[in-house]
Amino acid sequence: MRAASLAVLFLFLFTACGGPATEDAGEQAAPEQPAAESAPGMSNQIRAAYRSEGIPYDPDDKAWKEIPAARIPLSPQGIIPPNGGGSVAELGVRAAHDGENLAILLEWKDKNADREVGVATFRDAAAVGFPAVETDMLPSPFMGDEGHPVNIWQWTADFDANARGMSGFDERYPHTEGVWIFPQDPGVTRQVRAWRGTEPVMEFSAKGFGTLQRHDSQSVYGLSQHGDGTWRVVLRRQLSTGIPEDTLFRPGSATHIVLAVWNGSMNEVNGKKSLTMNWLPFELEPTMVAAATVAP
Amino acid sequence: MPKVFNWQLGREMDYPYEQALPEKQIGMVFDTNKCIACQTCSMACKMTWTSGRGQEYMFWNNVESKPYGTYPTAWDVAILEKLGPQTWEDGVYTGKTIFEAADGLKEKMLGILPDDADWAHPNIGEDQIAGGSVAQGEHLNEPIHKFWYFYLPRICNHCSYPACLAACPRKAIYKRQEDGIVLIDQSRCRGYRECVKGCPYGKSMFRPNHETSEKCVACYPKVEKGLQTQCVEQCIGKIRGQGWISLGDKVREDHPIDYLVRVRKMAFPLYPQLGLSPNVYYIPPIHVPADYLEQMFGPGVKEAQEAYKNAPNDETLRGLLVLFGSSPEIMERFEVKNGVARGYNRENKMVAEVPITEPLTLREAKDIRLDVYRMDVT
Ligand code: SF4
Ligand code: SF4
Numbered sequence: 001m002r003a004a005s006l007a008v009l010f011l012f013l014f015t016a017c018g019g020p021a022t023e024d025a026g027e028q029a030a031p032e033q034p035a036a037e038s039a040p041g042m043s044n045q046i047r048a049a050y051r052s053e054g055i056p057y058d059p060d061d062k063a064w065k066e067i068p069a070a071r072i073p074l075s076p077q078g079i080i081p082p083n084g085g086g087s088v089a090e091l092g093v094r095a096a097h098d099g100e101n102l103a104i105l106l107e108w109k110d111k112n113a114d115r116e117v118g119v120a121t122f123r124d125a126a127a128v129g130f131p132a133v134e135t136d137m138l139p140s141p142f143m144g145d146e147g148h149p150v151n152i153w154q155w156t157a158d159f160d161a162n163a164r165g166m167s168g169f170d171e172r173y174p175h176t177e178g179v180w181i182f183p184q185d186p187g188v189t190r191q192v193r194a195w196r197g198t199e200p201v202m203e204f205s206a207k208g209f210g211t212l213q214r215h216d217s218q219s220v221y222g223l224s225q226h227g228d229g230t231w232r233v234v235l236r237r238q239l240s241t242g243i244p245e246d247t248l249f250r251p252g253s254a255t256h257i258v259l260a261v262w263n264g265s266m267n268e269v270n271g272k273k274s275l276t277m278n279w280l281p282f283e284l285e286p287t288m289v290a291a292a293t294v295a296p
Numbered sequence: 297m298p299k300v301f302n303w304q305l306g307r308e309m310d311y312p313y314e315q316a317l318p319e320k321q322i323g324m325v326f327d328t329n330k331c332i333a334c335q336t337c338s339m340a341c342k343m344t345w346t347s348g349r350g351q352e353y354m355f356w357n358n359v360e361s362k363p364y365g366t367y368p369t370a371w372d373v374a375i376l377e378k379l380g381p382q383t384w385e386d387g388v389y390t391g392k393t394i395f396e397a398a399d400g401l402k403e404k405m406l407g408i409l410p411d412d413a414d415w416a417h418p419n420i421g422e423d424q425i426a427g428g429s430v431a432q433g434e435h436l437n438e439p440i441h442k443f444w445y446f447y448l449p450r451i452c453n454h455c456s457y458p459a460c461l462a463a464c465p466r467k468a469i470y471k472r473q474e475d476g477i478v479l480i481d482q483s484r485c486r487g488y489r490e491c492v493k494g495c496p497y498g499k500s501m502f503r504p505n506h507e508t509s510e511k512c513v514a515c516y517p518k519v520e521k522g523l524q525t526q527c528v529e530q531c532i533g534k535i536r537g538q539g540w541i542s543l544g545d546k547v548r549e550d551h552p553i554d555y556l557v558r559v560r561k562m563a564f565p566l567y568p569q570l571g572l573s574p575n576v577y578y579i580p581p582i583h584v585p586a587d588y589l590e591q592m593f594g595p596g597v598k599e600a601q602e603a604y605k606n607a608p609n610d611e612t613l614r615g616l617l618v619l620f621g622s623s624p625e626i627m628e629r630f631e632v633k634n635g636v637a638r639g640y641n642r643e644n645k646m647v648a649e650v651p652i653t654e655p656l657t658l659r660e661a662k663d664i665r666l667d668v669y670r671m672d673v674t
Contacts, residue, residue: 082465082490083402117487119353119502120411158507169505172412173352185348192506210465212486267409270465270488 046070046257048095048102048249050285055096055103059225059232064105067094072259074274079142080209084272087263091126091274099287102249103236104128106155106259113226114264115161118172122264126233127154129258130247130282132205141258141279143206150258151247152204152212153220155233157264160200160224200224201235205245209271215245239284252286297400300457303543304568304594305389310396311571312404312462321476322454322514323541323553324528325563327579327617329604330535331447333359333422340530341451345513350505353415356512357527359449363588364421367450368410371498372567376591378406382569384595393571394459394496405459407493415501426588446581449535451527452499452512453566453574454478456543460511463494476575477514485509496570522626522642534621539628541575550629552616552639553577560613562600564593579604611635615652622648 049067056063069092076086092107106126114124131139132151139148196202201222203215219241224233239249247255256279262268297310341357358367366372375394382391394406427443454471458478461469468484469491471477480491480500487507491500500511515525523529528536539553547558556563556577563577580589582601589597607613615632619639625647627639632652639648659673 078401080465081401081403117504117507118412119415119504120409120489169350173504189349189505192508196507210467212466270486270490 044070044072044280046072046093046095046280046282048097048104048282048284050251050287051096051098052287053098055098055101055236056105057103057221057234057236058223059105059234063096064094067096067105069094069107072276072280074259074261075277077271077273077275080271082271085262085266085268085274087266087268088261088274091259091261093259095282097239097249097251097284099251100239101236102239102284103234106231106233106235106261108231108261109229110226110231110263111229112265113157113231115157115166116169116172116264117158118169122262122267122269123156123158124231124264125154125156125262126231127152127260128235129153129206129260130255131279132245132247134255138256138279140208141277143209143211145208148207149245150206151245152206153201153235153237154204155201155222155224155235157200157224157231159196159202160222162196163198163200203246215243217241217243219243219246249284251284254281254283256280257282297395302393302457302571302573304565304573305393305571306387307389309393309457309571311457312395316471317456317543318471318473318476320474320540321456321543321575322519323539323557323575323577324451325537325553325556325577325579325620326449327535327620328446328448328581329579330533331359331449332533333361333447334532335359336530336532337449337527337536338418340526341512344515344526346510350503351510354501354503354510355418356499356501356510357449357451358418359447360418360420361422361424361445362448362584362592363426363445364424365448366420367418368414368498369417369420370414371408371410371496372592374408375406375496375570376567378408379570384569387595389569389594391569393569395457395462395571404462405494407459407463407496409489409493410498441583444581444584446584448566448578449527450497450499450566451576452478452495452514453497453572453576454512454514455575456573457571459494459496459570459572460491460500463490464488465490472516475514475516475519477516477519478511479513479516480509480511482506482508482510496572497566497574519626523624524626529621529624531621537616537620538626541577543573550631552619552627552630555612555616555630560603561596562603562613564597564600567592568594611652615650618650618652619648622650 072091072093074088074091077083088108094105096103117123129150129152132149139145139150144150197218199221201220203218203220204212206212220235220237222235258276258279260273260275262273297312298314299308300311300315302309337357338355346354360367379397398405425443425445454477466484466486468481485508489502491509492502500509502509518525524538528538537552541553541557548554549559563579565574565577580593580597580600582604586598612632615637616630619630619637623639625641628642629640631638635652637650638646641647661673662669
């Protein structure tokens, strides 16, 4: 009897809440136009400017305007199936450090802010990667290789929404709250949340395709804004965390960076992404030189 | 792509990984002639595994009416259409599998990612008949029914060449060496949904609030103890038998699953042409046109239908079928002698003893002791 009435309840719920996910279907596959509006010293050199007074964290902080933006062209991923991406053609990158912390602002055009992960909907995301350790050879630009791990920071719009208390899940499936039967279920979900953390950014190591491994200790923070068809996302981390898997940044020296963007409404996830096909030099201004410029 | 041997196709085929068959392979036989779509199996599974938040839409076990029922919507017709018409010749599949038909560079297999709404109608097409419309006053007066439908209970097939496993870029899906059960490692899954798209049977499902995919786990904690899975044990119609299937040349005549699938060739994999070598085997319904069933189960259906119709004269077959649903334990051996069927567990202990024909007792119409008339005298 109980089973039968539950069956009826479930079926009712399913028919009641199954709206197709077609809001974004109108979006064209054509690459989005460049995002970084004209700023002083536009180039494809990524250089973290030294700011003795502290680094901007909020994407809306005016201080970002003073930092030159690099415009980095992105390509679709076509090396390993599932291939795809290419819906974002260019990424604007600005970076700053204050000798303690590093902040990177990523800007790209994307009409829709895809914040929801539904059964068949995907979220927007962006990631940066650095060689995790300094060796005489650079890792493969495609997520590293055995012996040359890559440190990856990935920001995702759904974690971002969760961090702000916005849950797409409750909106899309409004009648499902509280229909679970077994008391252990909320426990399992809590465990998943704890694993995920509360930040919109997750830090990983990778040694090649399919090897992404989440770090036990997470040290990257993120803030984002979406407006005028543009995502602006700031990633922030200490230059040095003391954790061996984390890339160590030194003012006045250079490392390398790779970049990737996913557009959820184009079903981009996993290997379906727009990315840089090679390592780009990533320089940090020396603390001293910048201090000299600022000094009266 | 490496070559593997797929016995269901009678030939080698392409598969993204080298052949690595498990020591034992879980196998089940479902007798579609006996299924009444009571959905007890669906609820047994749901109450056991998918009663949580984010799992509301999931039926790891579902029962759909064929030909019009599908869950997720259009799963089979959509993949068949994508694959296009294919051919068999003398029991050997000469068409392309979903691995062989894919372009290889862009995707490893043909696949379809069901939409949200596709999961929202688990009973679509229920009890809808095929074979035209029923005229006023029409009777079932032909030897072969003109109108037909049947129930198809479905779970994950714990395939020998799983597409879900092959599709996963993170190698989060694995096939267990000890029993061939296919599982998704929840700690490795990153919710890319490649397996959901890759499994042509629609049996890998995404849990949005955990951002991981989930699927039938073949009730592995029970299987490890020698017990039948929830959906097999709870089946009201006793249509299901569970055990092991031999994948090589050697087959066991005294094993219930091997006997029906390999020896008698009466139970068939679902859409073998897709190339996954699925391990749930169906005894085809005897009242359904064989050409429809051949598309679904491959060649040999007609012979199986005849053999099933001959069951009254076939003591071993009848005996084995009455053993289905007669014990919560997995029966690894059976024997039928003198009108009695016996099933034995993995320790070779008898766990079921069933007369093929229940002894008939006739009782007086009136119960004198209670002073009432009996409704039922047999
Ligand atoms: S039926 Fe689907 S989910 Fe199950 S093993 Fe086969 S491919 Fe994987
Ligand atoms: S074997 Fe177990 S998990 Fe799989 S469908 Fe049956 S009851 Fe569900």
